[in-house]
Amino acid sequence: MITALAVGLIASLAGCKQQQVEETETTVQKIVLLDETLSPTEADETVMALTPDGPLLPSVEGVSAEYTDPIPDYLRPGMQHPVVVKLQERLMMLGFMDTDEPTDLYGDVTMNAVKIYQRQNKLAQDGVIGPNTLKAILSPEAKYYAAQKEDEGDDIGRIQQRLYELGYLATADMVTGHFGDSTETAVKKMQEVNALDQDGKVGRKTMNLLYSEEVKPNMLSFGETSDVVLAAQKRLKLLGYMTSEPDGNYGNDTVMAVKQFQSRNDQVVDGYLGPSTRIALNSDMAVPNGLRLGDSGDTISKVQDMLSKLGYIHSGNVTGYYGEITENAVKLFQRTNNLSVDGAVGAQTMAMLTGGGAKRAPANAPRQTTGSSGSSSGGRTQTGGSSSSSGGGMPNTGTASGSASALISVAKSKLGSPYVWGAKGPNSFDCSGFVYWCLNQVGVRQSYITSSGWRSVGRYTKITSFSNLRAGDIIVVSGHVGIVAEGGTVVDASSGNGRVVHRSLSSWWRNNFICGWRIFG
Template sequence: MFKKLVAGISVCLAVLAFAPFSAMAVSRYEVLQIGDRDEWVEALQEKLHETDYLKCNPTGYFGTDTQNAVVQFQTDKGLVVDGKAGPDTRRALFGDDYSEIDSSREVNGIKSDATASPSSSSDINSGTTLNPGDKGSEVSDLQQRLKDREYYEYSSITGYYGPVTTEAVEKFQRTNNLPITGIMDAECLSLLKSEGVKYYTMYPGDSGDDIKAMQDRLNALGYFDATSTGYFGSITTGAVKSFQDANGLSVDGVVGKDTRRVLYSDDVKKGSSGSSESSSEGSSGSSSSSSGNSDVDRMIEIAHTQIGKPYSYGSSGPNSYDCSGFVYYCLKNSGVATSRLSSAGYSNVSRWDTITNVNSLQAGDLVYFKSDKSSSVGHIGIYLGGGSMIHSAPSSGGVAVSSMSSGYYARNFLGAKRVF
């Protein structure tokens, strides 16, 4: 009896010795989870989007929006709620279309090996890609490097790649004219580690919550008398120049390290409410944009004032929009004479130049897209630069800024029209 017991324990120990490797293979390669980025994630997102669990467009990156959609699906279907898309969750979602994930799939561009073990590097190396949701010493090192160049504003280094780190990465990418993805890939990491890497800087043409905060500060100091929109247009450029002149700074209309330090200091010199000289993006003089095209600035400024307005099919404002109605509203209110057309109609306007190469796009171009199931133009927006556009779509809840650098919009880009 004792010998049988010993033999049984030996078998169990032998099984357990191999169990961690098997479990790790399932967890790492058959389960889609936050931080993953590949075609399997994109297929998952497309199905979640089709079933109305995922409100944003598929991107191929498993972020918090996808995780929340998976959680809701699992809750509705009575599955284990862990926010990860394992075989049971995907089988319930895809039904007859379910297929197992190849164990040799690529995760974040790296060929997977089912016998590999997770790495534990103590510093960022050139081949690393860091994603929202990551944890560890590499993230801590990333945060410190971003903090040294004033992109990362949180008081402590947490080692967790959350919203604060994602925002810092996006500001770094924008400052360095890189696609704004919020993901720190090898190219971004290499630039961040290089000598003379730029400090956090806001340029004319930029957009974001930090631009709106800067506009609010200029307004409080009496240099900016327009609506804070989050777009760095010609009005904002004029206000920045007035601020720089009054405070003895180099007058270049760019908000870099020195300008930002004085802007948020206690001994800053205040201006008058008329310092920005104009409330219209179409004005001339010191408030003209460094891009040299105030018409583009005006249209983009108008577009940003509509962010958050809901989507409504057939509507052209001012309270709701569909995609072409939003473009029509922005064109009309920036002085462009045009009829109310469909997205396909705007793509066929012959008097506007046609742009077919996504790398040739300029801010203000009208960008149009097909869908995965059709070759016809079915959506249109306004290009902002940096791989982003502003548009109205059901998936974004109405007027919002979206990336064109990857996923659905990158895959379905057809071309653009240059109005100005």
């Protein structure tokens, strides 16, 4: 007997089948060009007649019945059915769920995404999938995610938090989870400053901009001069982040120092002195700077340049990567200037380097010069014989040892932990928060970055061939990130499963592969 949900699915497939394309950068660009809100229309469908010897489900013109198990009239949390795979795929494409390998489990994360969809489309927000909701979601005319006035939910709280960080909401108590007048005003102001249509709604373009490095904040930023900037510079200097003397001018040195501070203090790394960054900066809990082996960036280049001018390192080793040559030069500098010798540039070492009273390297001391490529430069690329970003078959990831093995063990220790958007551990995670937490547990000082940020992190060896992935690597796919484990598997915080899982590197990972990063070795 055909259930109501099955008929709804088949009808929607008639209009949706031609829309199914592999989610590539081209597809994303195509969707971006759509209006942020679309009026729903009925999809034309022609349902073929049933026969006694025919398939369990009817066919739609050009589409065969896909499922041998009857689709239940209603999908509720905890239920499993192959149709959930298609449901999750569509929710991810429309921006209601974080991108992940879809599963057949209708769990809490999927339910919450459905509730947001129902809220946006003026349906009862019960998180239950009935025929009408399923048909609406799978329709090619389905609306992309758009938050607007009077909406309520955790997603609204996340939007408000980012608006607060960017200086468009004045105080932290305005992060309420309710999209009221103040939030609409803040969104319109952000849209105005960033040359978007000022409709006060958070659709695809506005949401993408919120987390983009190109977003223009409503706060202290590059080019400004004020006593507030001077006070922040002095605090950054005290904590070991400023490589120049405070002067009240928000220049390149200040941008680098702010980014370095943000990366060490669990802030969004954007180089702006927004409310959250200023609160963290002036807190007694602010984490001081500590540049060390494996770090990279403009601040490292500045430190290396200062060491070079004092005779501790050859100018050819000013690379922006903190390798063994830089570490040895720092140790010599610390020893010569009567500092604790640990090879790391902390607040005292930075103060000595930038204070004008540092001693030059002893005349008889060997200047650190270029050694192996692995110790002096970052951002290396390893293709494994293929220049294709998705080339090769399924990877033989092998076994792990040393630090890579420790990373995988830490990752597996969190199996079953719930997936929560924006969570960075220790008891719940999203995909990028999970990688961030695991790396820091094994001593890799990696700042929190989103899955899109992992596309160009730069400091590790880049793997451009899917078949060349090894256990302990970080794998980056479209909208998602995970930790490669032994035997062709991956450990990741999965929105589709609603928890941290250990699963095979299936064809989904290969088809959506962007790159990998080799952290160790």
